[in-house]
Amino acid sequence: MASNQTLLTAGTEDRDLTRLEEYRAVGGYEALAKARALEPQAVMDEITAATLRGRGGAGFPMGRKASLLAKDTGRPVYLVVNADESEPGAFKDRDVMRFTPHRLIEGCLITAHGIGSTSVFIYIRGEYLHEFEVTRAALEETRKAGLLAGVTIVLHRGAGAYICGEETALLESLEGSRGQPRPRPPFPPVTGLYDAPTQINNVSTIALVPKVLELGAAEFAKIGVPSAPGTAVFSLSGNVAQPGNYERPLGTTLRELIYDIGGGVANGRELKAVIPGGSSVPVLTPDEIDTPMDYDSIQAAGSFFGSAAIIVVDDRCCMVQLALRAAQFYMHESCGKCTPCRVGTRWLVQLLTRIEAGEAAPTDLELLENVCDRMLGRSLCALGDFAVYPVSSYLRKYRAEFEAHVTGAGCPFVGESSIEGIIAPIAQHAHPVPEVVGG
């Protein structure tokens, strides 16, 4: 049964942890002192022993990632924190920065000590202005308190590109180039920022590091599931009664998260679908919601843990419209570097638009499926796959609904879809999106 032990958000219920003194009052920066008293390798051993898996989506163990850092290259080692949280449905890192910036900074300093780095870059999503300011104020306090001890932490604001959450595009952007992914290999631990060995982790991963040191690997591993200890901040959104961020141990089931924690589907509607890890992951149906939310279980169910952003979809939502919204987002955010993603995302939008308008032929569904197959696994980075997963999984699991659009005279959900509460249209962007779809 899920405990309510919190790690990332611990102490935020009754204190303003954006302030250094308050953070110190709950034991803040004690883990840093403890870490600095240890040999760097001992710090990394602790993190490895705790099986702290990356909270950014892929779930790669942080300790193992650090062990891949190239040694004795004659170049500096960099720590880069990915705070470019841009996935529709994901807003966990936002709260970490907003409410416990010191935990992130402490995590940076401990990790920097562990990997022998004196330069840390936090790449913050451009739209997260408030979070940037809170983090900057906290960093200033840390500096004044003399806690940096020679480590430089650079806060870098992005300029509004989802692709910069992809680690190599992030590095390109950080270096001042167009935010486009690099081919891998070489991988960042060997050739990363400015061609130097670079450790890249998500905000929530780094912010868990102080707790790993504080509790010790053994205690930390008691939380969550053995394959993935610890907690995650789950972002509940969509047609759910009580949307918001909830920190729970890994392994909490989707049913618990939606019904016990989120208050169930909003307005007493029926549950139609759950997207467990942000808009880019394959959809799950209501009979799959007893799946525990941890990397391996969710993958066994055919989806991904992703950014732990759980999007609840009720029975009024048109799955074609939902696929179109997602596809539009990925078309808008495709960087344009590689062919399948640049061309395929636009083609998906064109096909889905036609299907939604009731103008498609049955062969268009096969074409849609085939375009998805041809994009999958062939792009330079994962964005090409992210664009495919929603479309192909909705089509597979809700095929009848797609067929109804083709055989009937258009969308059966006209006028009553709940889509607006699920994914916002790309037209929300302040800058008008150029028309590229055509008639």
Next chain:
Amino acid sequence: MADLVSLTVDDRPVQVLPGTGLVEAAQAAGVEIPVFCYEPRLGPPVGACRMCLVEIEGIPKLQAGCTLTVQEGMVIRTAATSEKAADGQESTLEFILVNHPLDCPVCDKGGECPLQDLTFRYGPGKTRMTFPKLTFDKPIPVSPLIALDRERCILCYRCTRFSEEVSEDGLLVAVNRGARSLIATFEDEPYRSPFSGNVVELCPVGALTSTLYRFEGRPWDIQNVPTVCTGCPVGCNVSATIREGKVKRILSRNHSEIDRGWLCDKGRFTYPHLRARDRVTTPLRRGREGLREVTWEEALDTAEELLREAGTAVVTALSGSETTEIAYALGRVLRGGLGAHSAVLPEATSDALDAFRLPLSAIAEAELVVIVGDDPVVERAPIVDLWVKEAARRGAEVVTCSPGGDVQTSPGGGAALCGELAERGSKLGKRLRAAERAVLVWSGPGGGGGARIAELAHELGFAEKPGCGAFHLPSTPNGHAVAAAWSAAADAEEAGPAPIKLLVVSGDEAAADPGVRALAEDAEHVVVITMFQELAGGWADLILPATASLERDGTTMNLEGRLQRLRRTVPPPCPDELTWLSELGARIGVALAPDAAGVYAELAERLFRDLPLEDLGLQAPLPARKAYEAPAPATTEVSAAATATPEHFVGELKLQRYAALFSGPAVERVPELRFQRPEREVELSAADAERRGIASGDTVLVRSNGTSVELRARVSRKLIEGVARVAGEHAGDLHATVEVVKAP
């Protein structure tokens, strides 16, 4: 030798060196991995087009072959043996063709287009795309030379990578993202780079095309004839595209030691001068009514008469752009036939440099490159500039010693600097001495044709270091061999005749030389061999039509000392020089072969140790280094340039005229190259500008005794004080010292 890595490609075993890319490894196995964006000359692979998808055993997803290197035991399958890879490649082509306009029937690339070729071999037979394609305005002129068709563009980023990573001008960029991505010029400025034309060849589709070649030919009605460019002393290997006896286009022809397949715009786009409006195709003789066309018989009669009258009182002015054979034939006729030994010869490279010979490609391997001389490398030998840039990208230290360089010298101060570098105390000299791979380059006038840099290389012990070498960038393409051929044509001392009874001017370079024109004023008669009537119409008594390099057979020697073979790509519109020189020679008792092969056979014996013409082949070899022979020491005469500025007279600046790459009679006859020619500006140091109250962009008057030129000022933070730098074509008749004032 490093251990080889064994792998199989489509079941064919192959062994390659560690670090080999999959594309090359497959090639070694005789298997093609098709590519669009991959081009190793453009730096690290980008993996953008996804054409090279292959299946690798043990990896579930298809992999981009261009971004991976071989590993022991790798099992690679391409479309030939893997359904998955075949589907991957077909998908990529389907995606690429989704927005491609398929306007092949009206596309210049049609028939020689990698996209067409790969679509035929790996692509889908028909389209499933039923939506409107992306459309753009087209074609957009990115410069007067290059048109951009964004609809055809497949976004392989070859052009932008060339601009950023090879020519380093940063002028071609990708803008926007996703489906809206497109290629543009930076800030919509024209693509003005000496190397812009390379992107036309790099483009794997018809997105970047040459405006000069637009609708001019199809692969099935053209021939590509290999020859060598004589636009500068680099001697890039090229092919001329010929249709119906006309040159339609110049393409690079990769010689890995000389040009690596790059070509500058002067070499690529100057060919329309062959059809210049004032091209001379029949002899012209001055009579009472001015110049009149005459028959060849009449012309040769006149020439013979003038020669016989003048006897030994002839001065011959030769261009450094002649073939070795023409220079030799002229020497045999004038020196052998008449005993007229006096000549104005093009600047020759010092033989002493033969001891420090390297292929140009060795510059890229250097750890230290020191460039000495008044002119930027790019203006004298543009491809050398690309080699130097590559060296820098690979981590070499590049030190420029010039009036605007890292080490500032006054104009003409390079020779003195060489002396300083040879001294034990010099820091830079020490690093040169210690380096295993160091290259010296003399880029500018003077310096004894590289003799000073050769002395320095000798002092530094470069002769014993195979990685160290020295180059001279002469002002003409073949000056060294022209001078050598002239001198090999007879054995006798020259003595300047006075008065000059006859001045023979051979070639446009000599005809355009103000010094030669001054001689003409003193000469009783002048015979000019030229392509362009406007060059000599005012002062020649007899004009004999000249041929262009692209119309000539023969040999030319580049700045490395490599003898290369010119091939006649199109028939000239008039008999070539060797034909009528043979006839003229016969009249005065000199037996000469009427063709290049015959003349070469005779001169090779005297000049090139009997090197057979055939041995030059399509890709000429580099001769071995020779033992060092000390050059003639620097003359003590103080050149005008080296005189110190009179300190007390603050108003005066030394005029530094430089010959811009895009200048000269041929370039001037191609309107599309006008935008590449030097700006009408004078470059001043910040201190000199400030003293005169001049800012960048101001209109200024540059004056010397009695003559004045209006130019735009450009203030340079790097230029040394006391110098006014002006391109030769804008310097008019200005003297060696000038004053610069703000225009009223």
